[in-house]
Amino acid sequence: MIRFIDLGLALLGFILLLPIFLFLYVLGLFDTGSPLFFQERVGKNQKPFILIKFRTMPLHTKSVATHLVGSGSVTKIGHILRRTKLDELPQLINVIKGDMSLVGPRPCLYNQEDVIKEREERCVFSVRPGITGFAQIKSIDMSNPKLLAELDSKMIESLNVNKYFYYILKTIFGNGLGDRIN
Template structure:
Protein backbone atom coordinates (compact mmCIF):
# COMPACT_ATOMS: atom_id res chain seq x y z
CA UNK A 1 0.00 0.00 0.00
CA UNK A 2 2.81 2.46 0.84
CA UNK A 3 4.35 2.47 -2.65
CA UNK A 4 1.03 2.69 -4.50
CA UNK A 5 -0.17 5.40 -2.11
CA UNK A 6 2.99 7.42 -2.72
CA UNK A 7 2.66 7.06 -6.50
CA UNK A 8 -0.99 8.14 -6.32
CA UNK A 9 -0.03 11.12 -4.13
CA UNK A 10 2.71 12.23 -6.53
CA UNK A 11 0.54 11.93 -9.65
CA UNK A 12 -2.57 13.55 -8.16
CA UNK A 13 -0.65 16.38 -6.50
CA UNK A 14 1.19 17.12 -9.76
CA UNK A 15 -2.11 17.25 -11.66
CA UNK A 16 -3.67 19.40 -8.92
CA UNK A 17 -0.75 21.86 -9.09
CA UNK A 18 -1.37 22.21 -12.83
CA UNK A 19 -5.13 22.68 -12.34
CA UNK A 20 -4.79 25.15 -9.47
CA UNK A 21 -1.77 27.09 -10.76
CA UNK A 22 -3.84 30.07 -11.96
CA UNK A 23 -6.05 30.24 -8.82
CA UNK A 24 -2.90 30.02 -6.65
CA UNK A 25 -1.32 32.89 -8.59
CA UNK A 26 -4.47 34.99 -8.10
CA UNK A 27 -4.54 34.22 -4.38
CA UNK A 28 -0.86 35.18 -4.10
CA UNK A 29 -1.53 38.56 -5.73
CA UNK A 30 -4.55 39.17 -3.49
CA UNK A 31 -2.52 38.38 -0.36
CA UNK A 32 0.13 40.90 -1.40
CA UNK A 33 -2.58 43.52 -1.97
CA UNK A 34 -4.33 42.72 1.34
CA UNK A 35 -1.45 42.88 3.82
CA UNK A 36 2.29 43.27 4.29
CA UNK A 37 4.45 40.20 4.51
CA UNK A 38 5.19 37.01 2.63
CA UNK A 39 2.58 35.20 0.55
CA UNK A 40 3.52 31.79 1.90
CA UNK A 41 3.46 30.90 5.58
CA UNK A 42 5.95 28.20 6.63
CA UNK A 43 5.62 26.32 9.88
CA UNK A 44 7.53 23.40 11.40
CA UNK A 45 5.44 20.25 11.51
CA UNK A 46 6.07 16.57 12.14
CA UNK A 47 6.12 14.23 9.20
CA UNK A 48 6.44 10.48 8.91
CA UNK A 49 8.43 9.03 11.83
CA UNK A 50 8.44 12.48 13.45
CA UNK A 51 10.82 14.01 10.91
CA UNK A 52 10.39 17.81 11.04
CA UNK A 53 9.51 19.59 7.79
CA UNK A 54 8.16 23.00 6.78
CA UNK A 55 4.49 22.93 5.86
CA UNK A 56 3.40 25.55 3.33
CA UNK A 57 0.16 27.52 3.45
CA UNK A 58 -1.04 30.79 2.06
CA UNK A 59 -0.58 33.35 4.82
CA UNK A 60 -3.92 34.19 6.44
CA UNK A 61 -2.65 35.97 9.54
CA UNK A 62 -0.67 39.10 10.26
CA UNK A 63 3.09 38.72 10.41
CA UNK A 64 3.17 39.56 14.15
CA UNK A 65 1.01 36.54 15.08
CA UNK A 66 2.62 34.25 17.70
CA UNK A 67 3.76 30.91 16.22
CA UNK A 68 1.35 28.70 18.17
CA UNK A 69 -1.69 26.63 17.26
CA UNK A 70 -4.82 28.67 16.52
CA UNK A 71 -6.50 27.33 19.68
CA UNK A 72 -3.70 28.87 21.79
CA UNK A 73 -4.10 32.39 20.39
CA UNK A 74 -6.97 33.36 22.65
CA UNK A 75 -8.91 35.40 20.11
CA UNK A 76 -7.61 34.38 16.65
CA UNK A 77 -9.80 37.00 14.93
CA UNK A 78 -7.38 39.65 16.18
CA UNK A 79 -4.70 38.21 13.91
CA UNK A 80 -6.56 37.03 10.79
CA UNK A 81 -6.28 39.28 7.75
CA UNK A 82 -9.35 40.41 5.80
CA UNK A 83 -8.58 37.99 2.98
CA UNK A 84 -7.42 35.34 5.45
CA UNK A 85 -10.92 34.73 6.77
CA UNK A 86 -12.12 33.85 3.26
CA UNK A 87 -9.06 31.73 2.51
CA UNK A 88 -9.56 29.70 5.68
CA UNK A 89 -13.28 29.27 5.22
CA UNK A 90 -12.79 28.10 1.62
CA UNK A 91 -9.66 26.05 2.54
CA UNK A 92 -7.76 27.79 -0.26
CA UNK A 93 -5.01 28.53 2.26
CA UNK A 94 -4.11 24.82 2.14
CA UNK A 95 -3.33 24.71 -1.62
CA UNK A 96 0.46 25.21 -1.23
CA UNK A 97 0.55 21.88 0.63
CA UNK A 98 0.25 20.27 -2.80
CA UNK A 99 3.98 20.96 -3.05
CA UNK A 100 4.55 19.23 0.32
CA UNK A 101 2.75 16.21 -1.12
CA UNK A 102 4.65 16.36 -4.40
CA UNK A 103 8.06 16.20 -2.66
CA UNK A 104 6.94 13.47 -0.24
CA UNK A 105 6.62 15.30 3.08
CA UNK A 106 2.89 14.66 3.12
CA UNK A 107 0.20 12.48 1.62
CA UNK A 108 -3.18 13.52 0.28
CA UNK A 109 -4.87 11.54 3.07
CA UNK A 110 -3.45 10.89 6.52
CA UNK A 111 -3.44 12.40 10.01
CA UNK A 112 -2.94 16.17 9.86
CA UNK A 113 0.68 17.01 10.75
CA UNK A 114 1.16 18.16 14.32
CA UNK A 115 3.16 21.23 15.22
CA UNK A 116 6.65 20.20 16.31
CA UNK A 117 5.90 21.48 19.85
CA UNK A 118 2.50 19.83 20.44
CA UNK A 119 4.14 17.34 22.78
CA UNK A 120 0.97 15.88 24.32
CA UNK A 121 -0.64 15.33 20.91
CA UNK A 122 2.58 13.81 19.57
CA UNK A 123 2.77 11.39 22.51
CA UNK A 124 -0.86 10.34 22.03
CA UNK A 125 -0.24 9.78 18.32
CA UNK A 126 2.83 7.67 19.12
CA UNK A 127 0.59 5.33 21.11
CA UNK A 128 -1.68 4.68 18.11
CA UNK A 129 0.98 4.61 15.38
CA UNK A 130 -0.17 7.82 13.70
CA UNK A 131 3.35 9.27 13.64
CA UNK A 132 4.63 6.30 11.62
CA UNK A 133 2.78 7.28 8.43
CA UNK A 134 2.88 10.39 6.23
CA UNK A 135 0.60 13.15 7.48
CA UNK A 136 -2.13 14.28 5.13
CA UNK A 137 -3.63 17.33 3.51
CA UNK A 138 -6.90 15.87 4.74
CA UNK A 139 -7.71 13.01 7.04
CA UNK A 140 -10.39 11.08 8.83
CA UNK A 141 -10.38 13.55 11.75
CA UNK A 142 -10.86 16.48 9.34
CA UNK A 143 -14.06 15.02 7.95
CA UNK A 144 -15.28 14.20 11.44
CA UNK A 145 -15.06 17.70 12.91
CA UNK A 146 -11.74 19.32 11.98
CA UNK A 147 -11.38 22.41 14.22
CA UNK A 148 -14.25 21.49 16.53
CA UNK A 149 -13.04 18.23 18.05
CA UNK A 150 -10.60 17.63 20.89
CA UNK A 151 -7.09 16.25 20.48
CA UNK A 152 -8.30 13.00 22.07
CA UNK A 153 -11.04 12.67 19.44
CA UNK A 154 -8.55 13.48 16.66
CA UNK A 155 -6.19 10.77 17.90
CA UNK A 156 -9.09 8.31 18.01
CA UNK A 157 -9.85 9.06 14.37
CA UNK A 158 -6.14 8.86 13.52
CA UNK A 159 -6.03 5.42 15.16
CA UNK A 160 -9.01 4.28 13.09
CA UNK A 161 -7.30 5.50 9.92
CA UNK A 162 -4.00 3.76 10.72
CA UNK A 163 -5.81 0.50 11.44
CA UNK A 164 -8.04 0.67 8.33
CA UNK A 165 -5.78 2.35 5.73
CA UNK A 166 -6.84 1.45 2.21
CA UNK A 167 -7.28 3.03 -1.18
CA UNK A 168 -11.05 2.80 -0.72
CA UNK A 169 -10.95 4.64 2.62
CA UNK A 170 -8.74 7.33 1.05
CA UNK A 171 -11.23 7.80 -1.79
CA UNK A 172 -14.11 8.12 0.71
CA UNK A 173 -12.17 10.67 2.79
CA UNK A 174 -11.35 12.70 -0.33
CA UNK A 175 -15.06 12.73 -1.30
CA UNK A 176 -16.10 13.69 2.25
CA UNK A 177 -13.45 16.41 2.24
CA UNK A 178 -14.76 17.88 -1.01
CA UNK A 179 -18.24 17.99 0.51
CA UNK A 180 -16.94 19.63 3.70
CA UNK A 181 -14.94 22.23 1.77
CA UNK A 182 -17.92 23.17 -0.40
CA UNK A 183 -20.03 23.59 2.75
CA UNK A 184 -17.20 25.19 4.79
CA UNK A 185 -17.85 22.65 7.54
CA UNK A 186 -15.63 22.27 10.58
CA UNK A 187 -13.54 25.39 9.97
CA UNK A 188 -12.93 27.92 12.73
CA UNK A 189 -12.35 31.34 11.18
CA UNK A 190 -13.01 33.63 14.12
Protein backbone atom coordinates in the same frame (compact mmCIF):
# COMPACT_ATOMS: atom_id res chain seq x y z
CA MET B 1 0.46 2.59 -4.23
CA ILE B 2 -0.88 5.53 -2.19
CA ARG B 3 2.36 7.47 -2.79
CA PHE B 4 1.95 6.98 -6.55
CA ILE B 5 -1.67 8.24 -6.38
CA ASP B 6 -0.60 11.15 -4.14
CA LEU B 7 2.07 12.22 -6.59
CA GLY B 8 -0.19 11.95 -9.64
CA LEU B 9 -3.12 13.79 -8.07
CA ALA B 10 -0.93 16.48 -6.49
CA LEU B 11 0.85 17.19 -9.78
CA LEU B 12 -2.44 17.26 -11.68
CA GLY B 13 -4.09 19.41 -9.02
CA PHE B 14 -1.18 21.84 -8.91
CA ILE B 15 -1.17 22.25 -12.70
CA LEU B 16 -4.96 22.65 -12.95
CA LEU B 17 -5.15 24.99 -9.97
CA LEU B 18 -2.09 27.06 -10.89
CA PRO B 19 -4.20 30.05 -12.07
CA ILE B 20 -6.02 30.08 -8.71
CA PHE B 21 -2.71 29.66 -6.90
CA LEU B 22 -1.23 32.66 -8.73
CA PHE B 23 -4.34 34.79 -8.14
CA LEU B 24 -4.27 33.99 -4.40
CA TYR B 25 -0.55 34.69 -4.29
CA VAL B 26 -1.05 38.18 -5.75
CA LEU B 27 -4.05 38.76 -3.46
CA GLY B 28 -1.85 37.76 -0.52
CA LEU B 29 0.77 40.31 -1.54
CA PHE B 30 -1.84 43.03 -1.05
CA ASP B 31 -3.26 41.45 2.12
CA THR B 32 -0.13 40.72 4.18
CA GLY B 33 2.82 41.50 1.90
CA SER B 34 3.99 37.91 2.30
CA PRO B 35 1.44 35.49 0.83
CA LEU B 36 3.09 32.20 1.75
CA PHE B 37 3.49 30.89 5.27
CA PHE B 38 6.23 28.38 6.14
CA GLN B 39 6.18 26.51 9.44
CA GLU B 40 8.06 23.55 10.84
CA ARG B 41 5.73 20.63 11.57
CA VAL B 42 6.01 17.07 12.82
CA GLY B 43 6.19 14.62 9.92
CA LYS B 44 6.42 10.87 9.40
CA ASN B 45 8.49 9.21 12.14
CA GLN B 46 8.47 12.62 13.86
CA LYS B 47 10.91 13.98 11.29
CA PRO B 48 10.54 17.75 10.89
CA PHE B 49 9.41 19.27 7.60
CA ILE B 50 8.37 22.72 6.45
CA LEU B 51 4.63 23.03 5.81
CA ILE B 52 3.58 25.57 3.18
CA LYS B 53 0.24 27.40 3.32
CA PHE B 54 -1.22 30.67 2.19
CA ARG B 55 -0.81 33.20 4.97
CA THR B 56 -4.09 34.00 6.71
CA MET B 57 -2.72 36.06 9.60
CA PRO B 58 -0.51 39.14 9.72
CA LEU B 59 3.27 38.71 9.81
CA HIS B 60 4.73 38.07 13.27
CA THR B 61 1.58 36.40 14.62
CA LYS B 62 2.54 34.00 17.42
CA SER B 63 3.15 30.43 16.20
CA VAL B 64 0.54 28.42 18.10
CA ALA B 65 -2.18 25.93 17.24
CA THR B 66 -5.02 27.46 15.25
CA HIS B 67 -7.65 26.75 17.91
CA LEU B 68 -5.64 28.96 20.31
CA VAL B 69 -5.68 31.99 18.02
CA GLY B 70 -8.39 34.64 18.31
CA SER B 71 -10.50 35.56 15.28
CA GLY B 72 -9.02 39.07 15.35
CA SER B 73 -5.69 37.54 14.32
CA VAL B 74 -7.04 36.45 10.94
CA THR B 75 -7.17 38.89 8.03
CA LYS B 76 -10.40 39.43 6.08
CA ILE B 77 -8.99 37.53 3.11
CA GLY B 78 -7.61 34.95 5.54
CA HIS B 79 -11.14 34.20 6.80
CA ILE B 80 -12.24 33.44 3.24
CA LEU B 81 -9.18 31.30 2.56
CA ARG B 82 -9.74 29.26 5.71
CA ARG B 83 -13.47 28.82 5.17
CA THR B 84 -12.92 27.59 1.60
CA LYS B 85 -9.79 25.63 2.60
CA LEU B 86 -7.85 27.43 -0.15
CA ASP B 87 -5.15 28.26 2.40
CA GLU B 88 -4.17 24.58 2.12
CA LEU B 89 -3.52 24.72 -1.64
CA PRO B 90 0.28 25.18 -1.36
CA GLN B 91 0.46 21.91 0.57
CA LEU B 92 0.23 20.19 -2.81
CA ILE B 93 3.93 21.14 -3.01
CA ASN B 94 4.49 19.27 0.27
CA VAL B 95 2.77 16.22 -1.23
CA ILE B 96 4.87 16.42 -4.41
CA LYS B 97 8.04 16.68 -2.30
CA GLY B 98 7.00 13.60 -0.30
CA ASP B 99 6.63 15.36 3.06
CA MET B 100 2.87 14.80 3.10
CA SER B 101 0.09 12.71 1.64
CA LEU B 102 -3.26 13.99 0.43
CA VAL B 103 -4.87 11.81 3.12
CA GLY B 104 -3.42 11.33 6.58
CA PRO B 105 -3.34 12.84 10.06
CA ARG B 106 -2.93 16.62 10.03
CA PRO B 107 0.63 17.59 10.94
CA CYS B 108 1.01 19.16 14.35
CA LEU B 109 3.49 21.65 15.74
CA TYR B 110 6.38 20.53 17.94
CA ASN B 111 5.00 22.61 20.81
CA GLN B 112 1.76 20.57 20.80
CA GLU B 113 3.20 18.07 23.25
CA ASP B 114 -0.18 16.65 24.25
CA VAL B 115 -1.00 15.83 20.61
CA ILE B 116 2.44 14.30 20.07
CA LYS B 117 2.12 12.14 23.21
CA GLU B 118 -1.31 10.79 22.21
CA ARG B 119 -0.15 10.13 18.65
CA GLU B 120 3.03 8.39 19.82
CA GLU B 121 0.96 5.99 21.92
CA ARG B 122 -1.10 5.07 18.83
CA CYS B 123 1.75 4.92 16.25
CA VAL B 124 0.18 7.75 14.23
CA PHE B 125 3.62 9.02 13.19
CA SER B 126 4.21 5.83 11.19
CA VAL B 127 2.58 7.48 8.15
CA ARG B 128 2.97 10.75 6.28
CA PRO B 129 0.77 13.54 7.58
CA GLY B 130 -2.03 14.57 5.27
CA ILE B 131 -3.95 17.54 3.96
CA THR B 132 -7.20 15.86 4.96
CA GLY B 133 -8.39 12.78 6.77
CA PHE B 134 -11.14 11.28 8.88
CA ALA B 135 -10.75 13.75 11.77
CA GLN B 136 -10.95 16.69 9.38
CA ILE B 137 -14.17 15.60 7.71
CA LYS B 138 -15.63 15.08 11.19
CA SER B 139 -14.46 18.59 12.23
CA ILE B 140 -12.21 17.30 15.01
CA ASP B 141 -9.25 19.62 15.51
CA MET B 142 -6.19 19.45 17.75
CA SER B 143 -8.01 20.93 20.76
CA ASN B 144 -8.99 17.36 21.72
CA PRO B 145 -5.68 15.45 21.40
CA LYS B 146 -6.92 12.07 22.65
CA LEU B 147 -9.96 11.94 20.35
CA LEU B 148 -7.89 13.24 17.44
CA ALA B 149 -5.22 10.57 17.94
CA GLU B 150 -7.86 7.84 18.28
CA LEU B 151 -9.53 8.88 15.01
CA ASP B 152 -6.17 9.21 13.26
CA SER B 153 -5.20 5.72 14.40
CA LYS B 154 -8.50 4.20 13.25
CA MET B 155 -8.14 5.93 9.88
CA ILE B 156 -4.61 4.59 9.42
CA GLU B 157 -5.66 1.03 10.31
CA SER B 158 -8.58 1.02 7.88
CA LEU B 159 -7.19 3.19 5.06
CA ASN B 160 -7.55 1.74 1.59
CA VAL B 161 -7.86 3.26 -1.88
CA ASN B 162 -11.65 3.60 -1.62
CA LYS B 163 -11.49 5.42 1.72
CA TYR B 164 -8.61 7.54 0.45
CA PHE B 165 -10.80 8.91 -2.35
CA TYR B 166 -13.79 9.12 0.00
CA TYR B 167 -11.90 11.46 2.36
CA ILE B 168 -10.71 13.60 -0.54
CA LEU B 169 -14.20 13.91 -2.04
CA LYS B 170 -15.80 14.66 1.34
CA THR B 171 -13.25 17.43 1.84
CA ILE B 172 -13.71 18.88 -1.65
CA PHE B 173 -17.47 18.96 -1.21
CA GLY B 174 -17.40 20.80 2.08
CA ASN B 175 -17.14 18.39 4.99
CA GLY B 176 -15.13 19.68 7.90
CA LEU B 177 -14.88 23.28 8.90
CA GLY B 178 -11.23 23.88 8.20
CA ASP B 179 -9.12 25.31 10.99
CA ARG B 180 -11.24 26.62 13.80
CA ILE B 181 -10.54 30.05 15.21
CA ASN B 182 -11.89 31.05 18.62
